Amino acid sequence: MAKHTAQTAASKTGKKNKRVPLAVKITGGVVALLLVALCGFTYLYPNIFPGVTVGTIPVGGMTQGAAAEQVAAKSKPLYQDAKLSMTIYDTTYDIPVRDVLESVDGEQSVQNAYAVGRTGNPLARMWDVAKALVGMNEAQIAAQVDEDGLTEALEDIVSKALTEPVEPTWDIGTDTMTIHAGKPGVKFDTDAVRSLLEEKIRLMDFEPYEVSTELTDTPAIDIDKIAEEVIGDPVSATVSKEDGKTIIPEKVGVQFDVEEARSIIGDGSAESYTIPVTTTAVKVTAEDLKNKLFKDTLAQTSTSLDESNTPRTNNVRLASAAINGTILNPGDEFSYNNVVGERTEARGYKPAGAYSGGKVIEEFGGGVCQPSSTLYMAVLRADLEVTERHNHSFTVAYTPLGEDATVDYGNLDFRFKNNTDYPIKILAEQTGGKMIMTIVGTKTSDKTVDTRTEVLETYTPQTVEKKDSSMMAGQTRVDITPITGYSTRTYKVITENGKTSEVLANTSTYVKRDKVVYVGTKQPAPTTPQTPATGGSSTTGESSGGESASDGESGTAGESGTAGETSTQTAGEQTQAAS
Structure with missing residues (x-):
């Protein structure tokens, strides 16, 4: 009996331990009901689930149409001031999103939001809905890429970031020099970078990222x-x-x-x-x-010319135009022939009088010695260093003795250096019967320069007579006009700080040119006496013939002589002015 009682008690005890508490049953029931409700809600709710956002834009509980309007209204501030940041090697580059984003894709963004809780198995769906209800489910906002804007932005970055190795650099201070080591070359896959940027723009993902690079050796x-x-x-x-x-x-x-x-x-x-x-x-x-560039006029000179001599004036003007605006930095040398260039017909130069071999000839560019001589006069007064100068063979009318400078392309040049501490500029102009040269630069003192020329010797031309059997005796013709020659010394007279000194500028020798006169030697033909009847007729004929011959020869000789003298003198004057 006791044994039975014990077993009965044990049996009762076991049954008591297997009982589920009422609270647990109630809780389980509630959870089951909630799951059923959530499942029903998940599968039956027609709108975007509550709590869902598109990016940071709330669209929960909205229809797709209402959500699209919400996204359109509130998406712009999300990217207006946003930027895409990427680090390439040791430099960060920023791209303003507004430059590479064409528009937000409202339709796709809403579809992303509507898809929350509607993909996967039932448990996964309910989990997504539950997270949305507590504000933990954000749908991806979608955007359209501005392809042209992205291309432009990426090309700019690539031009800076895709580099060859950089050589070492240095900075110089007062008593030290800092040498900075070079940098390696940087390479990266530009296509991969573009693809990633496009994806980030479409997903409105503006988180910074680092580009994978390949480095080459540092110099x-x-x-x-x-x-x-x-x-x-x-x-x-x-x-x-x-x-x-x-x-x-x-x-x-x-x-x-x-x-x-x-x-x-x-x-x-x-x-x-x-x-x-x-x-x-x-x-x-x-x-x-x-503060001081070209602020002072160092010298200005001018010479006169006859503008009615159009070929020569044309040549002077062309040479002046070539010189005008020429800049010489300290130590630079000016070469007239290099600056003006060859004087050819193709370059617009005309034939005009010029000296050649002691004679006056017509050649292309005749007259270009006037700009060179006028410039030489200015160079003397600016106290610049003359490195090459040649005087004319004969004197010229447009400059004082010792202040001319002849040039001959490929042979004789006029050169000088800027021996000042500042740049100088040459201004050349042919206008109003004047050839004007101005040298501007920077004055560093009160120095002024003038010139003085002394004549060491004068070479007086002689008159050389030559016989001309084609002219009647007693007739003359001037073939070459005379020019006086000189030997001179020219000095620069320099006044500075109240003291005046002289410096030899040049020595010049101008040859003389003798006057050449042709004297007629032709004698009149002898006459033979004739009978009155025949002689009258014959005398008239001889008289006519004599007059004709005499007038013709005299006229020809006279005109020829006058024309020759005038022509020679004019050519000489033109050459002096042109050469």
Whole structure:
């Protein structure tokens, strides 16, 4: 009986342990009901599930149409000031999203939102809906790429980031030079970058990212090459000869011990090195030049010419135009022949009088010595350094003795250097019967320059008579007009700081030209007496013939002589003015 009782008790106890508490049953029932409700809600709800957003735009509970309007209204602020940032090697590049995004794809964005909770198995769907209800489900906003804008932005980045290896650079201070190690070349897959950018734009994903790159070797520091470029005397700032405005910065003088620098650099593994240097300041800095460029007239000279002689005036004007605006930086040399060029018909030059071999001839470019001579006069007064100058064989009428400069392309040139500390500019103009040369630059003192020429010797021309059997006795014809010759010395008279000194500018020798006169030697034909009847007729004929011959020869000789003298004199004057 006791045993039975024990078993019964045990049996009762076991039954009691298997009972499920009422609370658990209730909870389970509630969960089951919730799951059923959620499942029903998931499969039966017609709109976008509550809590779903498109990006940060709330569209939960909306119909697809209403959601599309919401996205259209509120999407622009999401990208208006946004940027795509990508790092390539050690540089970050930003692309404004508004430059590469054509528009937000409202339809696709709404479809993305509507798809939340509607894909996958039932549990996955319900899980997505549950997350949306607590604000943890964001649908991807979609956009259309501006292909042209993306191409332009990417090309700009590629031009900067896709690089060849960069050579070492350096900065020069007062007593040290810092050498910066070079940089490796950077390569990357531009097509892959474009594809990734397009994907990020379509998904409105503006998170920064780093581009995978391939680097090429960094150039080694070549101290010998650096020394070759850096070591040198100071060079003042200059001006561009192309536009006459752009200032080219100065370069300080630098010296350093190459072997010491080599030791400091060692294996070249550091990013930078400091090298001791000795520097020398320049005379003219860029700032100084900017304030003083072409501010002063150093000299201006003019000579006269006859504008009615159109071929010669044409040549003078062409040469002047070629010279006008020429800029010489300090130390530069001017060459008349190089600047003006060859005087040819093809370049517009006309035949005009010129000296050649002691004679006056007509040649293309006759007259171009007047611009060279006028410029020489200005160069003397600007106290510039003349490196080549030749006087004419005969004197010229348009310059004082000793102040002319003849030129002959390929043979004789007129050259001078800018020996000032600042750039100079030559202004040349032929106008109103004048050839004007102006040299502008920068005055650094109160210096003025004048000229003085002394005649060492005068060569008086002689008259040379030559016989001409074609002219009647007693008739003469001037064939060559005379020109007086001289030997001279010309000085620059320089006044500066109240003191005056003279410097020899040149010595010149002008040859004389003798006057050549042709004297007639032809005697009249003898006459034979005749009978009155016959003689009358014969005398009339001889008289007519004699008159005719005499008048003809006399007229011809006279006209020829006068014309010859006038022609020679005119040619001589033209040549003097032109040569």
